[in-house]
Amino acid sequence: MESSPVCEPKLVLVFSGKRKSGKDYVTDLIQQRLSRDICVILRLSGPLKDQYAQEHSLDLDQLLGPGPYKEHYRKDMILWGETRRQQDPGFFCRLAIQGAKQPVWVISDARRMSDVNWFRSKFPRQTRCVRVQSSEATRAKRGWRFTAGVDDAESECGLDSNIVYDWTITNEPDAPSLDLQLQPILDVAKEASLSLISDITDC
Numbered sequence: 001m002e003s004s005p006v007c008e009p010k011l012v013l014v015f016s017g018k019r020k021s022g023k024d025y026v027t028d029l030i031q032q033r034l035s036r037d038i039c040v041i042l043r044l045s046g047p048l049k050d051q052y053a054q055e056h057s058l059d060l061d062q063l064l065g066p067g068p069y070k071e072h073y074r075k076d077m078i079l080w081g082e083t084r085r086q087q088d089p090g091f092f093c094r095l096a097i098q099g100a101k102q103p104v105w106v107i108s109d110a111r112r113m114s115d116v117n118w119f120r121s122k123f124p125r126q127t128r129c130v131r132v133q134s135s136e137a138t139r140a141k142r143g144w145r146f147t148a149g150v151d152d153a154e155s156e157c158g159l160d161s162n163i164v165y166d167w168t169i170t171n172e173p174d175a176p177s178l179d180l181q182l183q184p185i186l187d188v189a190k191e192a193s194l195s196l197i198s199d200i201t202d203c
């Protein structure tokens with residue numbers, strides 16, 4: 001049974017990027033610039049980790065954290081999640097958007113074409129894809145280490161090709177500032193949220 005969100009979003013920004021590329025860092029920045037009234041960050045991994053922790057009697061807070069606990073279970077979580085997605089590609093997407101009311105949705109952690117296709121099919125006018133990219137050297141400085149079965153699997157490679165991104169954010173020390181790179185996205189988001197004011201009776 002699909003549970004519909006309280007209000008249709010005006011903009012859905014679907015972010016993807018490699019581990020330690022800065023997805024959380026960049027999406028947090030966007031929410032700070034737009035405010036929590038306008039922008040909500042929705043993580044597909046949230047409901048996945050919640051369900052996985054329950055089924056395996058694990059510490060959800062540690063799975064949600066950045067530390068080694070999450071990495072210890074990542075490979076098995078990937079396989080567990082893919083089994084669910086094979087049965088129902090939108091399973092985690094629907095759970096992630098439950099209760100979302102803000103006009104701008106930021107999906108911070110898309111990993112597969114099935115994630116992108118679900119949002120494009122549900123919100124074709126509103127969905128935009130954003131890629132956060134960093135070099136392996138920069139990611140390594142942030143704590144990334146190559147892990148076979150993770151960094152060469154769909155979870156990390158599923159959105160490397162066959163997709164046109166609306167924006168690409170280069171998250172490198174020598175790149176233009178993130179504020180400068182994010183400005184076009186923020187402009188679109190602010191315009192979209194203004195259109196909400198004229199449609200407020202629809203919600």
Ligand SMILES: Nc1ncnc2c1ncn2[C@@H]1O[C@H](COP(=O)(O)OP(=O)(O)O)[C@@H](O)[C@H]1O
Binds near residue numbers: 025
């Ligand atoms: N531009 C940046 N400036 C400072 N720290 C950053 C920057 N980008 C990422 N980080 C840090 O690098 C680490 C990994 O970033 P994170 O957003 O968690 O990556 P991801 O969500 O893609 O795995 C975090 O500690 C984060 O604070």
Ligand SMILES: C[C@@](O)(CCOP(=O)(O)OP(=O)(O)O)CC(=O)O
Binds near residue numbers: 045
């Ligand atoms: C099983 C996962 O959902 C785990 C994702 O955990 P995080 O979202 O914490 O990952 P990063 O922030 O990129 O390090 C990946 C998947 O393939 O679904």
